[in-house]
Amino acid sequence: MDDTTPELTLDDLPRPPFYRLADEEGRDVYAETEVGGEPAKKVGTLLASRELAEEFSVRAIEFGMDALAGTVVRELKDWGAVEAYADGGQDYVVFVSEMGSALFHAGDVARHAAGRAAEVPLPLYLISDEKGEAPLISVETDEGGGAGEASGASEVLVAALFSTPEKARAFKEKAAHLDLPDGLGKIDDEDGLRRHALVARRAGADYAVVDPESGATEAIPLEEWTQ
DSSP: OOOSSOSSOGGGOOOSOEEEEEOTTSOBOOEEEEETTEEEEEEEEEESSHHHHHHHHHTTTTTTOGGGTTOEEEEEOSHHHHHHHHTSSOSEEEEEETTEEEEEEHHHHHHHHHHHHHHSOSSEEEEEOTTSOOOOEEEEEEEOOSTTSOOEEEEEEEEEEBSSHHHHHHHHHHTGGGOOOSEEEEEOSHHHHHHHHHHHHHTTOOEEEESOOSTTTTOEETHHHHO
16 A cells, blocks of 8 residues: 555545444454555554445455455544544554545544544534424625725524533523524534534525624534535
8 A cells, every 4th residue: 555645635534424444342443554665554444434334344355454354334423533543553544435545644634633623612502493493593794895886785594503502592592582492402423513504504594603792703604514
């Protein structure tokens, strides 16, 4: 295996969940293979889908990674789980997806995962009704024109998320005029965040705001969470 010219970079990794290969008891299994002319190194797996992981396990001998043959698939549901896995003892991690594949130093994967995990303060909370549906919030945003042009305003729909239940309740009290429901939902992982973003986009929102205070300040494009 050669790690000098990977097809993908760490920045190309999509959001979790990812999948790893393990033994029947859930313990990580690594292949030992020569990397870039170096003596045998421990190589772990990071696969973009369960189907790819199952196929990789079946074809591991073809790839010269006999130790991974017949292994079982285990999910890495968020960046925190990816970081813990990459720190688990392997020297390298091979990433495989429909877009391509690459071989990364395990330490680089762990650092990248730690940085991505810090981007979104999971768990997140949302104001929801008894059906678990979270209403979108309409906010006004300025659209300034160029020199000599009139500026106007338009309304956009945003999904409001909160880092703590207390902040969600405080926002509801301040925004009593919005008549928000009394329920409180929770997003525990990246998969839940992706599902919520997809629902919000279908409902007409383009952005999310974490701990909103005024308008669409620090708005996050929902597209970033659905990739």
